[in-house]
Amino acid sequence: MKIAYVFATAGRNSSYKIAQMILPQLEEDRHGAEVVGMFFFDDNNYVLRASDPIGERLGEFARQHGMLLMMCDRCAVERGLATGDPDSGGVVVKDVVDGVTVGCFPDLYAALAGNPPDHVITL
16 A cells, blocks of 8 residues: 655644654654655645754665655745745746655645655644
8 A cells, every 4th residue: 555644734643643653663663554645735835954863864765665755845845945036937946855756735735646655633
């Protein structure tokens, strides 16, 4: 079974859920599902900052397993993790973990189209 996570809960709840639950299970190959992507909203984006220990572990796992890590483009710009104009599609990440991308829902759908999830879980 393939799943994708959407981290939409306000605050940095994703950092706890990722660091204490999801990531250790993924690293130990006991999560029970193949995670094909993660999409981050609001302050949840901060976990993907360069040199964040959780983000670096997550980025390493994502690179090794071909897992998508994407931030909401508007959320990333508002938090200084990307520059550009979301309306023109010209947003570029900065100071984030290698391999992280930005976009909106159409970009997420396109990025997952080649390896679509069976389920999407919103936390």
